[in-house]
Each structure stands twice: as C-alpha cells, then as structure tokens.
Amino acid sequence: MPAWSKALLPLLLAMLILLLPVPDGLDPHAWRFFAIFVAVIAGLILEPLPGAVVGLSAVVLVAIAAPWVLFSPTQLATTNFNSAGTAFRWAIAGFGNSTVWLIFSAFMFAAGYEKTQFGKRLALLLVKKMGKNTLTLGYAISFADLLLAPFTPSNTARSGGTIFPIISNLPALYGSKPNDPSARLIGSYLMWVAIAATCVTSSMFLSALAPNLLATALVKSQIDISISWATWALAFLPVGVILLLLTPLLAYWFYPPTIKSNEEVPRWAATELAKLGPMQLKEWLLVSFVCLALVLWIFAGKYIEPALAALLVICLMLYTKVLDWSDITGNKAAWNTLVWFATLVTLAGGLSDVGFIRWLGVLGGQWLGDLSPVAATLILVIAFYLLHYLFASSTAHTTALLPVTLAIGAAIPGMNLLIFSLLLVTSLGLMGILTPYGTGPSPIYFGSGYLPAHDYWRLGTIFGLLYLAVLLLVGYPWLQFLF
Structure with a gap:
C-alpha cells in the first residue's frame, strides 16, 4: 500500500464518523473525540508514520481543538475555566503515568x-x-x-x-x-x-497484575462480592x-x-x-x-x-x-516508546473524560435488558474483552469499563454475579494480547524490532480470540460447576 494512502485512510475514516449523526444521548464533542481516536487506531495499524508521531500528533490536535473536542459547553461556560491550561495538562498527563x-x-x-x-x-x-x-x-x-x-x-x-x-x-x-x-x-x-x-x-x-487488585476492589464496592486470592486461582486454573x-x-x-x-x-x-x-x-x-x-x-x-x-x-x-x-x-x-505509550494512555483516558465510555454502558443496558442471564453474560464478557482495543492499559480499561459492565449485569434478573464478575476480572490479563499497546510489556516487545506491526495485529487477533474462546468454553462451565 502506498505511503500516501496509509496516511489518507485514517483521515477519511475520521471524516466518515464525523459526517454520521451524533448518537442519541452522546455529546457532540465526545463523538468528535471518538472519531479522532478511531483515526489514531487506524494510523497505528497502517503506520504511515512511526507510532509515537501518530500518538503525539493526535494529542496535540485534541489539545488545540479542546473547545470542540475535549470539553463540553458546560465546562467552557464555567467561570474561571482555563481551557488552554487544562488542555495542556491533559495532553501531558500520560507522561506522569x-x-x-x-x-x-x-x-x-x-x-x-x-x-x-x-x-x-x-x-x-x-x-x-x-x-x-x-x-x-x-x-x-x-x-x-x-x-x-x-x-x-x-x-x-x-x-x-x-x-x-x-x-x-x-x-x-x-x-x-x-x-x-x-x-x-x-x-x-x-x-x-x-x-x-x-x-x-x-x-x-x-x-x-496490578489491575487485578483494582478489579476485586471495584467488584466489592459495586456488587458486594469478595474475591480472594485462592478463589481467583481456582476459578482460572x-x-x-x-x-x-x-x-x-x-x-x-x-x-x-x-x-x-x-x-x-x-x-x-x-x-x-x-x-x-x-x-x-x-x-x-x-x-x-x-x-x-x-x-x-x-x-x-x-x-x-x-x-x-x-x-x-x-x-x-x-x-x-x-x-x-x-x-x-x-x-x-526507550525514548520512542515513552512518547508513544504516554500519548496513547492520554488518548485512551480521554474516552472516559468526554463521557463516551459512560454513554456506551448506558446503551448496553438498554440493549440487553430482555436477554437470558447466560446470553447476557456471554455478550457482556465478549464486549468487555473486545473493547480493550480502545484502551492503552489494563488499568484504564478496568477503571472505565468494569463498573459500567458490572452495573449492567446486576440489572439483569437471574444473573449469577459471582460467576459473571470472575469471568470479567480474569479476562484482564488475557486481553492484553490483542494490541501492541494492550498491556504494559506490549510496547517493549513490539519495539524490539522482531514483531512487525502487521504480524503483531494478526497474531494478536488470532491469539486474542483463542484465549477468549477457551475462557468461555472451558472457564464458564468450570465456574458453573464450582459455584
């Protein structure tokens, strides 16, 4: 594929999303941010420029266009709200991760x-x-x-x-x-x-994995279920x-x-x-x-x-x-990876900042309300797993999506919340295989020079789906037997 087409396709994809009507319940600025994020993911896959340049360019673009992309009209109307200063602090936040x-x-x-x-x-x-x-x-x-x-x-x-x-x-x-x-x-x-x-x-x-500990704390606070070290190990064995x-x-x-x-x-x-x-x-x-x-x-x-x-x-x-x-x-x-991953962490966190993830959770609850507990469990676990494509770290994924997914599951009559929560939290490590930015070590191995981008994305898809299949086909029946 010519270099110019690799650069053009992500831009066209963003423009296509921007031309679509803003979904009901979602603020226009959040939809614009989502369009930029999708373009970034496409850019990382096609690599018209090095990944660090793609990420840095997107962060700079969002920060400059913050009044239309990052901040809601309510925020901008707030007295003494410094949009320029806040946008800059947002842009460099990933470097403090x-x-x-x-x-x-x-x-x-x-x-x-x-x-x-x-x-x-x-x-x-x-x-x-x-x-x-x-x-x-x-x-x-x-x-x-x-x-x-x-x-x-x-x-x-x-x-x-x-x-x-x-x-x-x-x-x-x-x-x-x-x-x-x-x-x-x-x-x-x-x-x-x-x-x-x-x-x-x-x-x-x-x-x-650090997000595992965070996940158990969120499960306890959201649905009052405690998951011990032994329970976790036995559930995933x-x-x-x-x-x-x-x-x-x-x-x-x-x-x-x-x-x-x-x-x-x-x-x-x-x-x-x-x-x-x-x-x-x-x-x-x-x-x-x-x-x-x-x-x-x-x-x-x-x-x-x-x-x-x-x-x-x-x-x-x-x-x-x-x-x-x-x-x-x-x-x-090392410096290339630092810039690349820091900008991705910032962009992924922005999806939550603008309310896109919260809107996605509300929409999911409306769609799944009439399903059986088993069907709802499978759909929610698959969605929770595959949505990791939108996140540059397991911690961000856990923070943004786990409370929403647990809330949707808890609203479904007959749902076995212990099994449901165990499937969600034990998937956190597995989903890191999906992308070159999916978990902490990913950029290290991706940056080693031995795993070209097209190979990494292809293998990530294959192994990611295989891991998910084993979790659902082996892990789900095992958990039903245990609990």
Whole structure:
C-alpha cells in the first residue's frame, strides 16, 4: 500500500464518523473525540508514520481543538475555566503515568544486561541447556514467567523488566536480527511467546497484575462480592493450565521459526561461555540491583511505586557505572516508546473524560435488558474483552469499563454475579494480547524490532480470540460447576 494512502485512510475514516449523526444521548464533542481516536487506531495499524508521531500528533490536535473536542459547553461556560491550561495538562498527563516510566525503565534494564554481558551469559546458559529445540526454548520462557507471576503484581516489571532483557540476547546467538528478514529465524517466535505467555500468567493469579487488585476492589464496592486470592486461582486454573501449555505450541504453528533445532548450538554456547570467563564485578552489581528491584516489586508495593523502584535501580546503575548517562540519553527505542505509550494512555483516558465510555454502558443496558442471564453474560464478557482495543492499559480499561459492565449485569434478573464478575476480572490479563499497546510489556516487545506491526495485529487477533474462546468454553462451565 502506498505511503500516501496509509496516511489518507485514517483521515477519511475520521471524516466518515464525523459526517454520521451524533448518537442519541452522546455529546457532540465526545463523538468528535471518538472519531479522532478511531483515526489514531487506524494510523497505528497502517503506520504511515512511526507510532509515537501518530500518538503525539493526535494529542496535540485534541489539545488545540479542546473547545470542540475535549470539553463540553458546560465546562467552557464555567467561570474561571482555563481551557488552554487544562488542555495542556491533559495532553501531558500520560507522561506522569507510572506504567509508562516502568516501561522506559525496562529498556534501561535491558541496556544493563547487554553492556555487562550478563544477558549474554544467561542466554548462553539457557541455550546450552535447552537450545537443541526452539519449541523447548518457548516453554522455558513461559515457565520462567509463571514462576515470577504470583509474586510480581506488575507484568511490565516481570516480563518487560526481567524476562525481556534476558531473551533479547538469544536471537543474536542464532544470527536473527531485529528489523531484518532474519528476525523470523527465531527472534520473532521467542518475542511473541514471551508477550503471549505473560498475558496468560497475568490472569492466573490475583497478584500477577496490578489491575487485578483494582478489579476485586471495584467488584466489592459495586456488587458486594469478595474475591480472594485462592478463589481467583481456582476459578482460572483449567483455563490457565491449558493456555500456558498451548501458547508456545500455537506460536510454533502460527508464527513458525525457521530454525527448528540445531545440535551444534549447545556446544557452541558452551564454548562461548568459557570465553566469557567468570562473572565480573559489574555483572554481580547488575544481579544485585535486579534482585533489589524484584524484592521491591514483590514485597514493597504498599510503600514504593514499582516505577519508582525501577528508577531507583537505574540511579544505582548510574552511580556504580553499570550504565553511563550516555547509555540513557542514547537509547532511542526507550525514548520512542515513552512518547508513544504516554500519548496513547492520554488518548485512551480521554474516552472516559468526554463521557463516551459512560454513554456506551448506558446503551448496553438498554440493549440487553430482555436477554437470558447466560446470553447476557456471554455478550457482556465478549464486549468487555473486545473493547480493550480502545484502551492503552489494563488499568484504564478496568477503571472505565468494569463498573459500567458490572452495573449492567446486576440489572439483569437471574444473573449469577459471582460467576459473571470472575469471568470479567480474569479476562484482564488475557486481553492484553490483542494490541501492541494492550498491556504494559506490549510496547517493549513490539519495539524490539522482531514483531512487525502487521504480524503483531494478526497474531494478536488470532491469539486474542483463542484465549477468549477457551475462557468461555472451558472457564464458564468450570465456574458453573464450582459455584
């Protein structure tokens, strides 16, 4: 597709939406904002410009056009309401999001692994033990994430900050390079397995994803149902086991690596390990800093924000010369991702700010009022899951949609609210696989250079629908049996 058509199609899509009548009950400014948001999503898919440029352009456009797009007439008529200042604060709000900075920190952790060669050492050890078969490497990545999941309530910290820096060293060992046809040798497969596996483990445990904890609090406040750690784990157990075992194999089928096995690679890895020699001081320092980050992420979440803990570790790496300041300023991928994800968080939050999400909830309640509890449950869970395309984070999705969806479900006679709420909250991790911005680690793997946009969107759709199918076909009957 020519570059000019990639740029024109999102604009035409926005114009088409703007020409349609504003739906009943929705403010015109919210409809205009929705048109811009849809154009942004189209732009991210077609990539006429880098994703960060698309997101930044949209935020600037909305902020400039705030009186017609972001603010209602009532807000503008308020005495002393400074629309210009408020619009600017809205535009930069995403840069104050903790997940955005946790993602940025993950790139710095990866730089530390690379510079000290500790990442290469770990990769060589992994290849030495399991490198004979690419599929077993996929399972090793999945199980490593599973071991960390119950104790790390941030999948960005767990996968982006711990798993990614290690596996990013693996493809080069096989001659697989980012942004190159050789990426499909093995790098693309490993990166996709890593992001897909962390989406599964994020749903397996209450403590494996920060929005999970928020979701249980919202369920308690909205419909007075308490969901314990054990209840959550038991409710998702068969779905989680099936998906964790299937994910590396499904990736092997749908996104096959060119390199299937290589008997020489483990022997080569052993030789390379011998060349590295014993661990150096900076490697030990890096290990201690990473362990400190894990301890803070797991045990000190009440006292220190995970992103702040990550920034503390970056400072320690700078003080001890594990990293130099030039390593920070010169990391183009990290800064690109920071701008890209921050602007998406802002735009996604804007859908709630203008009242679009609230209107969608009211409309859904009117449509589903006469359905049976089972049909309503299936429709609401599917809608809740697929609407994640509109959100740049699971936290934003949970905050905006979960209370509305619970309210709709509670209004339907005969609805088993415990089963309904469990289906909703355990889908939060799974839905992160849908888009390159769907969950914290997504931009990290998307920005690795091994997962082109068209591949990511295609695989996200395939795996997203498969995950949803297993949740409904296995998880729903299981919950009916339990409760």
